[in-house]
Amino acid sequence: MFTAQDYKKGQPRWCPGCGDHFFLANLHKALAEIGVAPQDIAVISGIGCSSRLPHYMATYGMNTIHGRAAAIATGVKVTNPRLDVWQISGDGDGLAIGGNHFIHANRRNIDLNMILLNNRIYGLTKGQYSPTSPRGFVSKSSPYGTVEDPFRPAELCFGARGHFFARAVATDAPGTIEVLKAARAHKGASVTEILQNCVIFNNGTHESVYTPAGRKKNAIYVRHGEKLVFGENSEYGLVQQGFGLKVVEIGKDGYTIDDILVHDAHAEDNTLQLKLALMGDGDGFPIALGVIRDVEAPTYNDAVEAQIAEVSAQKKYHTFAELLETNDIWEVK
């Protein structure tokens, strides 16, 4: 049995109030609940504020170079599939410089727990817009507002054929721990987006859901097999209308609880899951939190091991000396 303390190391150096502090504490707690021994965990990050995280873990880990965490984690997992591999990236590290590795780790479905700490800003370089900053966002590198659209992480994950996507707010301990456990339980690549604040350079970016009161009003917790209802008294729900979703008030306009959609995180078809994931951002819909997609599929690392076993059983050579003998050999006497 392990406690959160067993995964903890050192004194974090993030700014007071940074979302990274909350996430780190929740990761420690989640790992204690999962119960994997610290020596069997590798935490791999790139570069950025959030990528400092491995330094505060009493596990194996690497705080590597900008953008490459997913590629490096791939090498770790393929080499030793028994390790529990957590990949920590911010929105810049994971989706800008590391975008290529992000999509291919998802496509390959390698069993990595990929955490995307999204504060929609470059913090370590002191305040430039990131690939998740909204259009028109004013920052040091966009004094007149950005002239580009952001990535929506779920869309990118789904576009890359990702099989797991979850979302939590850094300050929401139970919500974060729940999705981290689900991400760990999922076999294959999992993407967990953590909405977090940057108090210095992008204060208030996720304000609508950053407090319990805000989440009651502006978020919907989705759980597989449960009705998609939200609101302070669960008075609202989601129904399908035409090609889209619609928010309805239960008991009004003829809608009853029976009309409300039941969440299916296990559906192979990601159409409605994507619609859930894209809600929010001032469109009148709540922001979806929880496990949005969780579909089983063959993992890359399992397939590698299976192929090695299969080919080993077929081939007659298993040592280098035996390999040499498979060639056309002649003898000079």
Next chain:
Amino acid sequence: MADRLDIKELEQVVVRFSGDSGDGMQLAGNIFSTISATVGNSISTFPDYPADIRAPQGSLTGVSGFQVHIGAGQVYTPGDLCDVLVAMNAAAFKTQLRYAKPTATIIIDTDAFGPKDLEKAEFKTADYIAEMSVDPDRVIACPLTTMVKDALADTDMDQKSVLKCRNMFALGLVCWLFSRDLDVAFNFLREKFAKKPAIAEANIKVIQAGYDYGHNTHSSAMNVYRIDTKEKVPGRYMDITGNKATAYGFIAAAEKAGLQLYLGSYPITPATDVLHELSKHKSLGVKTVQCEDEIAGCASAVGASFAGALAVTSTSGPGICLKSEAMNLAVIMELPLVVLDVQRGGPATGLPTKSEQTDLLQVLFGRNGESPMPVLAALSPTDCFYAAYDAAKIALEHMTPVVLLTDAFVANGSGAFRLPDMAQMPAICPPYVPEELRGKWTPYMRDEATGSRYWAVPGREGFTHILGGLEKDNRTGAISTNPENHDLMTRLRAEKVARIQVPDLEVIGDKDDADLLIVGFGSTYGHLHAAMDELRAAGRKVALAQLRYLNPLPANTAEVLKRYPHVIVAEQNMGQLAAYLRMKVDGFVPAQFNQVKGQPFVVSELVAAFQQI
């Protein structure tokens, strides 16, 4: 036998097979070199592929060549110019003649010299032999395609399959010219086409037809040659290309070290065959990941190394540009990694299928910060095996990334490889954290003798730790920006590489009284050796020092370079080795021979240049 009466003995001969890229010239060349090696001749081969993926049939850019040099004694290169040129079509005749000696015998398929073929090959007249100023007596002009069709008339093969056998007719003719025993070729084909016996038998029929054609038609006009065998080194041999030998070296090293072999790679000419080769050997537990890009190839290998594998990434020059940052990560984290650079012509995409030695300074110095990295360069196709093994041994025992330089020439060329005995290969012992350091260990504690840090592989209880690209405190392993600590860590990393023991630089030839020392590195060994031999045969006192270890340099390098009255550094770049040696050896000012043509050196050109010194 009557036809053996006019056999002439030869010391060595160079044969070049050429034709359209679909004409099977590589296979014909391979079989001929295998037959020759089997009787104990020394061989050296060089395939010369067209740069285009599939140029239009019969066009000048679509010509593929395969050159083989066979000798009674040791041969060091695939040869400058050929004694026999096989030209399967007009385009090959036109483009390959420049690789033939003025006295060379030329075999052509007259069926492939029709008006359209001549037009595609940009001939101006119908008399292509005169147009190229070739003595018709040197040409064996035969309606090769017609004869192949005749030979296979009684089979039910379709036209396309019949035409695929043309290369075997040429092979049969060459075998007759050099009095080769066809049985070896027959066995080779029966094994290669074990699952398609009909194809094997058709090919055999055509080889025999080619052989008989030579014997019946040209016996009176042409000489037949024999290359005898001297200086045999007993043992069991196989033909191996440099890329395959490199892959084998990594497999052998991983096995010796008791580690899993991991390759992270992205396809790139001319390195891709290493990825192909290693991908086959799942039954040896080899794991290969074809990554999304060059960066991921190297980055994933760094991850594999952290997790306890012998980690390799393979590429060519453009890939090194992309891998540099992750290579540096391995430098600062002090993790073992082998980076294979199969050099090609540059800059940028440059000459992808051609050979150069132009990445030397890039791999030595082309990274940010103080970034010391051991560098080795393989001397020949078969040496690729030992160089890959040595690179892996250095990486694993000294906890450092290592660059192994080969190039398109050695990677695609082949030689007779004497099968190594694994028991005789040196042990590989990575510095795992000793158990007695439990509780006291920090990541940058070092082995006193080598200066290398210890390796703690994830999964081992009691040794959890964090590595990273940020500078670390030498004692605690925590992130540190302390000025004295950074200075110390920089020196410790340099010292660790400098302390690696490498064999002394060997001088061959007139090592005691040479007037001229030739200096080269890596794959030019054969050409420089052959040039030295020619100069010595002409009475000049000459020696050769070929560098295999570029960093650290052998301890006696300065002494060797200053020992002789004249020194010339010959390399396939604009003087990178010369510049490096001048930096490393005070007062060393060599003459230079530099050529960047994308082609191997030409021995006669080297000899002419060295005579001027």
